[in-house]
Each structure stands twice: as structure tokens, then as C-alpha cells.
Amino acid sequence: xxLMNPTALLYALLIGALVLIHFRRRSRTTVRVSNLxxxxxxxxxxxxxxxxxxxxxxxxxxxxxxxxxxxILALTRPVVWVRGAQPRTVVLVMDCSAxxxxxxxxxxxxxxxxxxxxxxxxxxxxxxxxxxVEARSRPTMRAYPGSERAALGRALEALRPSQAPSDINEAxxxxxxxxxxxxxxxxLVFSDGTxxxxxxxxxxxxxxxYVQTGETDGNLAVTRLAVRSxxxxxxxxxxxxxxxxxxxxPRECRLELRMEEAVLFDRTVSLAPREKKAYVxxxxxxxxxxxxxxxxxxxxxxxxxxxxxxxxPRKFSVLLITEGxxxxxxxxxxxxxxxxxxxxxxxxxxxxxxxxxxxILDGFVPPVLPPANYLVLRHGQPAALLRGIREPALLRxxxxxxxxxxxxxxxxxxxxxxxxxxxxxxxxxxxxxxxMVASEAGAFRTVEVGFDVRASNLPLTASxxxxxxxxxxxxxxxxxxxxGQISAGTPLRWxxxxxxxxxxxxxxxxxxxxxxxxxxDGIVAxxxxxxxxxxxxxxxxxxQRTAVNLLNAAESDIRPAAxxxxxxxxxxxxxxxxxxxxxxxxxxxxxxxxxxxxxxxxSSRRATRRPVRALxxx
Amino acid sequence: xxxxSAPGSSRELLxxxxxxxxxxxxxxxxxxxxxxxxxxxxxxxxxxVDFADYRKYNSGDDVRYVDWNIYARLRKLFLRQFRAxxxxxxxxxxxxxxSMDFGARNKLRxxxxxxxxxxxxxxxxxxxxxxxxxxxxxxHVLPPQRGSRHLPRILSLLESARAAGPSDLEHAFRAYPAxxxxxxxxxxxxxxxxxxxxxxxxxxxxxxxxxxxxxxxxAEEELFPSFDEEAVELRDLEDAGAPGxxxxxxxxxxxxxxxxxxxxxxxxxxxxQGVPFVQTTSSLTFEELTYRLLxxxxxxxx
Numbered sequence: 001x002x003l004m005n006p007t008a009l010l011y012a013l014l015i016g017a018l019v020l021i022h023f024r025r026r027s028r029t030t031v032r033v034s035n036l037x038x039x040x041x042x043x044x045x046x047x048x049x050x051x052x053x054x055x056x057x058x059x060x061x062x063x064x065x066x067x068x069x070x071x072i073l074a075l076t077r078p079v080v081w082v083r084g085a086q087p088r089t090v091v092l093v094m095d096c097s098a099x100x101x102x103x104x105x106x107x108x109x110x111x112x113x114x115x116x117x118x119x120x121x122x123x124x125x126x127x128x129x130x131x132x133v134e135a136r137s138r139p140t141m142r143a144y145p146g147s148e149r150a151a152l153g154r155a156l157e158a159l160r161p162s163q164a165p166s167d168i169n170e171a172x173x174x175x176x177x178x179x180x181x182x183x184x185x186x187x188l189v190f191s192d193g194t195x196x197x198x199x200x201x202x203x204x205x206x207x208x209x210y211v212q213t214g215e216t217d218g219n220l221a222v223t224r225l226a227v228r229s230x231x232x233x234x235x236x237x238x239x240x241x242x243x244x245x246x247x248x249x250p251r252e253c254r255l256e257l258r259m260e261e262a263v264l265f266d267r268t269v270s271l272a273p274r275e276k277k278a279y280v281x282x283x284x285x286x287x288x289x290x291x292x293x294x295x296x297x298x299x300x301x302x303x304x305x306x307x308x309x310x311x312x313p314r315k316f317s318v319l320l321i322t323e324g325x326x327x328x329x330x331x332x333x334x335x336x337x338x339x340x341x342x343x344x345x346x347x348x349x350x351x352x353x354x355x356x357x358x359x360i361l362d363g364f365v366p367p368v369l370p371p372a373n374y375l376v377l378r379h380g381q382p383a384a385l386l387r388g389i390r391e392p393a394l395l396r397x398x399x400x401x402x403x404x405x406x407x408x409x410x411x412x413x414x415x416x417x418x419x420x421x422x423x424x425x426x427x428x429x430x431x432x433x434x435x436m437v438a439s440e441a442g443a444f445r446t447v448e449v450g451f452d453v454r455a456s457n458l459p460l461t462a463s464x465x466x467x468x469x470x471x472x473x474x475x476x477x478x479x480x481x482x483x484g485q486i487s488a489g490t491p492l493r494w495x496x497x498x499x500x501x502x503x504x505x506x507x508x509x510x511x512x513x514x515x516x517x518x519x520x521d522g523i524v525a526x527x528x529x530x531x532x533x534x535x536x537x538x539x540x541x542x543x544q545r546t547a548v549n550l551l552n553a554a555e556s557d558i559r560p561a562a563x564x565x566x567x568x569x570x571x572x573x574x575x576x577x578x579x580x581x582x583x584x585x586x587x588x589x590x591x592x593x594x595x596x597x598x599x600x601x602x603s604s605r606r607a608t609r610r611p612v613r614a615l616x617x618x
Numbered sequence: 619x620x621x622x623s624a625p626g627s628s629r630e631l632l633x634x635x636x637x638x639x640x641x642x643x644x645x646x647x648x649x650x651x652x653x654x655x656x657x658x659x660x661x662x663x664x665x666x667v668d669f670a671d672y673r674k675y676n677s678g679d680d681v682r683y684v685d686w687n688i689y690a691r692l693r694k695l696f697l698r699q700f701r702a703x704x705x706x707x708x709x710x711x712x713x714x715x716x717s718m719d720f721g722a723r724n725k726l727r728x729x730x731x732x733x734x735x736x737x738x739x740x741x742x743x744x745x746x747x748x749x750x751x752x753x754x755x756x757x758h759v760l761p762p763q764r765g766s767r768h769l770p771r772i773l774s775l776l777e778s779a780r781a782a783g784p785s786d787l788e789h790a791f792r793a794y795p796a797x798x799x800x801x802x803x804x805x806x807x808x809x810x811x812x813x814x815x816x817x818x819x820x821x822x823x824x825x826x827x828x829x830x831x832x833x834x835x836x837a838e839e840e841l842f843p844s845f846d847e848e849a850v851e852l853r854d855l856e857d858a859g860a861p862g863x864x865x866x867x868x869x870x871x872x873x874x875x876x877x878x879x880x881x882x883x884x885x886x887x888x889x890x891q892g893v894p895f896v897q898t899t900s901s902l903t904f905e906e907l908t909y910r911l912l913x914x915x916x917x918x919x920x
Contacts, residue, residue, distance in 0.1 A: 034716075041876050
């Protein structure tokens with residue numbers, strides 16, 4: 001037997017107090033008698049009245065002590081150890097990623113995984129605890145350890161695969177966090193074993209059992225679709241699409257690119273195994289609309305056979321605070337997607353940034369920066385200057401800010417090292433110090449440059465307008481929805497124009513059911529983007545359309561990457577060992593109730609006994 | 619004879635039970651010691667209608683008592699003698715110590731009623747009745763007198779009697795013979811609880827020439843005490859300054875045995891001294907009391 005709450009034994013001091021109170025001399029009822037002599041002869045020596053009376057047998061005290069002992073023992077929560085099957089805690093992590101929609105023999109991969117999970121639940125004992133975690137882009141607990149099996153079954157049947165990637169690791173960690181520390185737990189991940197679904201977290205190593213579902217690998221996918229500026233004409237746009245054959249066999253399909261109902265591209269393409277091909281189509285100038293890339297192929301996974309894009313996103317409003325910088329002013333003027341304004345440092349107010357998507361601070365940094373998207377160009381103090389930097393290095397060429405930027409032959413006369421914040425990344429370095437840093441804080445982005453462009457030959461190179469355009473594009477699209485395209489499962493956010501609506505916006509998902517969402521701090525946030533398609537956000541007269549695509553080569557690669565199923569049983573045999581069995585506190589409380597009743601009966605009987613007897617013979 | 623009686627008083631008792639009391643008379647083993655007009659036969663010859671004896675005629679004797687029939691047969695003169703009428707002096711000693719102020723039905727009031735009844739019966743037989751109250755000493759003494767006009771004085775004294783002081787039988791009984799001019803029947807009405815004992819006191823009265831009768835008055839609570847508490851602290855009514863005595867239920871049975879022993883010892887002593895002894899309880903009704911005294915020979919039907 002063990003005590004689950006041994007500190008309750010401290011209440012045993014009450015027993016000592018009870019005994020002391022019992023033996024403490026009580027104030028007696030005084031009775032006057034006609035003659036004390038006979039009483040003195042009849043009574044024992046009780047004249048001495050010490051503080052404590054002589055202990056004597058008292059059933060009432062015994063019952064009271066037993067009652068108190070029973071209550072205290074119940075408070076300690078005693079349990080008896082019994083040998084038997086120890087209840088297991090099993091966590092079922094159901095992968096609801098897009099790849100689970102892939103067709104297999106007998107249904108989709110998710111149907112097969114659910115059948116395996118259902119069979120496993122039926123094998124569990126009645127005392128086993130089961131957690132059900134739905135692994136989507138954001139994992140959700142669907143059944144808790146205390147849930148009934150029927151509720152668990154209903155929750156399992158209610159699960160549906162999404163059209164977005166999932167985070168298996170986070171789902172498994174969430175499940176483990178729900179289990180008391182130190183308690184043995186078996187985590188079973190029902191997944192198709194695509195690369196993203198593999199559990200690779202160190203904290204989960206050795207604690208997760210992988211239940212693979214899926215065998216097919218024949219899939220063609222649209223892995224990229226983007227509307228970008230025509231490199232030959234800044235005023236024209238073109239459509240860029242990338243196809244991938246993710247199967248082990250050569251495949252052929254028909255690729256169709258449409259803008260609304262107009263067909264921009266329609267061609268049958270052949271792809272070798274693991275081959276990717278990019279296709280470009282010119283977009284009509286000045287037109288806006290929904291663009292779709294469609295693969296007409298007979299593969300096992302449909303979600304990635306279509307991709308969407310929105311042509312003609314709105315222009316950015318940019319405020320340039322400078323004492324005069326012709327390069328920056330010119331760069332803003334030539335960018336067709338930018339509506340620029342120029343002001344001097346003396347015109348800066350905290351409120352002025354609210355009307356602009358991006359604020360450029362050229363050699364001017366106010367003491368307090370209110371939340372906004374900033375491009376900060378530090379001219380630096382002479383004491384901290386780095387001088388004569390030749391050909392600074394691009395640290396992250398793939399970053400949207402430095403994409404397609406070439407810094408060859410660039411010379412920076414003087415610069416200052418930029419501090420890298422925890423949420424920032426250094427994009428450019430020179431003289432061993434970071435010269436350009438991009439960072440994100442909440443919904444806003446900042447690019448900090450450690451030199452004055454006028455003190456370098458960068459504005460004279462072809463990379464300058466590209467770099468400036470990248471910066472403004474990245475800063476202006478800090479809200480993913482504003483770039484016109486987000487990945488499925490990523491929250492859709494859109495900073496609504498000031499005064500466009502009063503606190504509420506309407507989101508129309510691809511299904512067509514309008515959802516009303518609040519506008520908080522001028523931003524509309526919508527998280528249920530697990531379905532691919534075009535989402536339309538309406539805020540008064542303002543309308544923002546955002547394409548939600550899978551566009552995830554790893555998710556589209558539906559080849560099972562995990563090893564085949566382990567022949568060992570999914571669940572370990574329940575341990576036959578001593579474990580906490582029956583909790584005795586209920587029985588002890590029952591005993592305490594009986595003792596209490598006995599005490600009441602005994603005391604009431606003692607109070608009513610010894611009536612005055614009649615005089616014999618009268 | 620009895621007027622202005624308050625409810626529950628001795629006067630009311632006498633008024634309610636006068637018819638029964640009129641048929642009773644006190645029993646005395648000794649003849650009346652007071653010559654007079656009483657209805658008791660004296661130990662001497664006198665002028666009553668009860669024939670006692672003959673004696674030879676002496677000169678000077680009243681010739682009216684010569685029995686002429688005997689003279690006719692024997693030719694000798696004999697005088698007829700008659701019992702002389704005498705009166706009995708009845709002394710009532712009422713214990714008014716604090717211990718008598720006890721009981722659901724007060725022992726002192728019960729004893730006073732009993733004394734009133736005895737007085738009524740004795741006065742009805744033309745006996746002289748005296749009353750004295752005592753505790754550790756004599757308090758009030760009414761000398762024995764005869765006649766119906768004496769009864770109100772007795773009743774007044776009984777009704778004014780209040781319990782006060784400890785009990786000391788010997789001291790009081792030693793003082794009483796000196797205050798009593800006549801000997802006769804002496805009835806002690808007491809609970810006989812006395813720290814100094816009762817033996818010497820009763821011997822004193824007997825030695826002084828009284829025909830002593832002891833009527834012990836107890837309360838029901840004294841015979842069968844009980845209490846609800848586990849233990850109580852007892853205080854002596856006659857000694858408020860004495861330390862209390864804490865007793866529990868276990869002492870009740872022993873007390874009853876002690877009380878029984880005390881009663882038996884008292885009865886045995888009285889028997890050894892030729893003193894009639896009756897133990898009563900204040901809870902007795904009048905009829906029960908009358909029957910008990912009849913059985914004890916304290917009084918009898920006329």
C-alpha cells in the first residue's frame with residue numbers, strides 16, 4: 001500500500017488534540033446534595049482536580065479517535081498495489097497533411113491510416129488512456145485521456161485530411177506535453193511517411209512509433225507558380241510555372257495556364273523521373289485576374305495538380321524620409337508598383353507612417369520607431385565607420401531581398417556594422433561585419449543597410465534597382481496576403497486600407513461560404529487556409545484576393561520515405577507489474593461515516609439513560 | 619378549626635384530611651403522665667368511669683364509692699376505685715437544618731405537614747402538644763399545651779419554619795429536656811443526617827424520660843440519585859464552604875448501597891433502644907403516609 005498524499009498525516013496531530021481535550025478536566029455541573037458524607041464514602045478519591053483527568057476506558061473517545069483516524073487516512077489517499085496489466089498511455093497522431101489524400105488501393109492513404117488506428121483502438125484495454133492528435137498545419141488535440149471510447153471513435157471518424165502540409169513533430173510534442181512527465185507513453189504516428197511527415201525531433205527520438213501508410217509514388221505536381229516582372233520590361237509581367245515529375249517513371253501530361261477563362265499556355269509536356277521543368281507565359285499588360293495552372297494527368301495525388309495566382313496586385317505606398325538622395329528618389333519613381341512620397345526629417349511624425357506600406361529612413365533614425373515596415377539606411381558615425389569595402393559578400397543569395405542581385409565590382413567607401421537582432425538575418429557583409437540585415441517583428445519587417453548608397457557605386461550598377469525593388473517588394477508584402485500567394489495552412493493576413501471598413505471584414509474561402517473576421521490593428525487575419533484555392537477578403541469597398549497553394553515539392557513527393565512497417569506489434573504488451581490499484585479513500589470515508597453514526601448513537605444513548613427509578617413499595 | 623389555608627399549606631392538608639385524622643390517635647406505650655381531663659387513662663386511680671380495683675374502706679373515704687353488693691355478701695366494706703384520666707404530652711421536634719431543604723417535594727415542608735397532622739391528632743385526643751424546631755441548636759420552642767386554640771400557634775410556627783444552619787442532633791437534643799416541663803411522647807422529624815452522629819442524641823432523649831419516636835424524612839432524590847452528565851461536582855447543602863466532590867456514574871450504585879446501609883444501621887440502633895423508627899419519603903401521598911404510620915404503630919384508629 002502506498003500513500004498518495006502523505007502530508008495529510010500531519011492531521012494526525014488532531015488525534016492528540018482530541019485526546020488532550022478529552023482528558024482535560026471539564027467544568028463540572030454543580031449539584032447540591034443534602035449530605036455529602038455518604039457520597040464521600042461512595043465515591044473514589046476525586047477531590048483532587050488536576051488539569052488532566054486520569055485516563056479511563058471511554059468508548060466514546062475510542063470511537064472518535066477511530067473516526068478521526070479514518071478521515072485522516074482517507075485524506076492520505078492510500079492505494080493498494082496490485083499486480084496486473086498496467087494501463088498504457090497511447091498517443092495517436094493522425095497525419096492530416098495533403099499527401100494523405102493520395103489514392104491507394106482501398107481508399108485514400110488517410111482512410112487506410114484511420115482503419116489501422118481504429119483497429120489499434122479496439123485492441124486497447126479498458127483502462128488504457130488514449131490521446132488523439134490531429135496533425136495539420138496547427139496540431140489539435142481531438143481526444144483526451146479521459147475521453148470515452150465512443151467519443152474517441154467519433155473523433156477519429158470526424159478527421160479529414162487537409163490540403164496543406166502538416167507538422168508531425170509539433171503534433172507529437174503537443175501530445176507528449178499532455179502526458180504527465182515520467183509516465184510511460186507510446187506515440188504512434190499514422191502517416192504516409194513523406195519527408196515532411198517524418199518525425200526527426202531529438203526529443204521524440206525513440207519515443208515515437210511510425211505507422212506507415214501508402215505505397216504509390218506516381219505523382220506530377222505544380223511546384224511553383226508566380227507572377228513576376230518581365231526582366232526585359234519593368235512594366236510587363238509574366239507567369240512562371242514549374243512542373244515536377246516526382247515519380248520513378250517518366251510521365252507525360254498536359255499543362256494548361258489560364259487567366260480567368262483565357263488560355264495562356266496549353267502544352268503537353270514530358271518529364272523524366274525526378275525531373276522539373278519551368279514554363280513562362282507572358283501576361284497581358286495591365287490585366288488583373290485569377291491565374292490557374294492545371295495539370296491534366298492521371299496521377300494518385302490531385303491537390304498539387306492545380307495552382308493559383310493573382311495577377312495585378314496593388315501598388316505599394318512608400319514614404320522616403322531623406323535630406324536629399326537622388327538615387328533613392330529615382331529608384332522609387334521608376335518602379336511601376338510603387339507610389340512614392342518624399343519628405344524631410346523635419347516632416348517626420350509618428351502618425352505619418354500609418355498611411356504608407358513602407359517607410360525609407362535615409363540617414364535619419366527617430367528616437368522611437370513606431371510599428372511599420374522600414375528600410376533604414378544608416379550613414380553611421382565616423383568612429384564606427386568601415387572604410388574601403390570592396391565587393392561585399394551576399395550571405396543569403398536566395399533571400400527575396402538579395403535575389404538576382406550581383407555585387408561584383410561594388411565598392412563602398414564607408415559603412416557601419418549593422419547589429420543583427422534575434423529575429424533577423426544578415427544578408428550582406430563587408431569587412432567582416434554585417435552590412436545588411438533583414439528582420440521581422442510581428443506583422444512588420446525591417447531592412448537595415450549599414451551604408452549610404454551615395455557613398456558607394458551601388459546605384460551605378462544594374463543591381464541597384466533590382467535590390468531596391470526586392471526590398472520594397474519584401475517589405476511591402478510583410479503581410480503574406482499582400483504578395484497575392486501563400487502556402488496552404490499559412491495564416492492569411494492583410495493590412496486593410498485605413499478607413500476601409502469598421503472593424504469587420506468578410507473572408508470568402510474557395511468553398512464560397514463567407515466567414516466574418518474582425519479587423520485588429522488594421523490587419524485581417526484568417527487562419528483556416530487548409531484548402532487550396534483563391535480566398536477573397538472584403539473590407540468595405542476594398543477587396544484583396546489571395547491564392548492559397550500547396551506548391552510544396554516535399555509534400556507532393558508522396559513516395560514513402562520511411563522504412564516498411566516494423567513486424568513487431570504496434571503496441572507493447574501491457575506490463576504485468578505492481579501498480580496502484582484500488583483507491584481506499586472511499587472505503588475509509590464510508591468507515592468514517594459508520595463510526596460517526598456509532599458515535600452519535602452512543603452519545604445520544606448515554607445522554608438519555610439512567611432515569612429516576614420509582615420508590616419500591618409506593 | 620382550620621381556616622385561611624393557603625394552597626399546599628399544612629392548613630389545607632388538615633382541612634382536606636380532617637375526617638381521616640379525626641379517627642386516629644397517637645399510640646403511646648406509657649400512660650399519660652399529666653393528670654387532668656385528658657382522654658387517656660393515667661397510671662393512678664381517679665375519677666373516671668373505668669373501673670380499676672377494690673380496696674378496703676378506710677375512715678374518711680367517700681361512702682359513695684362503697685360497693686354495697688360486696689358488703690351484703692361479705693359484711694365487709696370495700697371501695698370501688700376508678701382509673702384516673704390523664705393527658706399525654708406530645709413533643710414534636712422538627713429538624714430545620716439546611717439538609718431538610720431538599721427534594722423535588724421539599725422535605726421540610728413534608729415534615730411540617732406531618733407535624734401538623736400529628737398535632738391535629740394529638741390535640742383531638744386532648745393531649746398536650748409541644749413543638750420545637752432545631753438545626754444545630756433549638757430555635758423555637760412551643761411548650762406542650764392542650765386545646766384547639768393551640769393548633770393555630772403550632773401551624774404558624776410550622777409555616778414560618780425555614781431551613782437554616784447545619785445539623786447537630788446531640789447539641790439540640792441535649793438542650794430540649796431542660797426546656798420541656800413534661801415528659802411524654804417525643805417525635806423526632808428529621809433526616810438524621812448529622813456529621814456528629816445520631817446515637818448519642820437519641821440516647822439523651824430516652825435518658826431524659828421521653829418515649830422517643832423517630833420519623834425519618836428523606837427525598838426520593840436522596841434514595842435514588844441520578845444525573846445526566848458524565849460526572850458532577852457535589853456540594854453539601856449544610857456546608858457551603860466545604861470543597862466539592864466530583865463523582866461519576868460509577869459512584870451512584872455505591873451511594874445507594876451506602877444509603878441503604880445507613881438506613882439499616884439507624885433502624886437497628888432505634889430497635890436496640892426500643893425507639894420506633896419509620897422512614898418516609900417526601901414523595902408519599904397523605905394516604906400512603908397514613909398507612910405507613912399505622913403499620914409502624916405511630917398512630918392507630920380509635
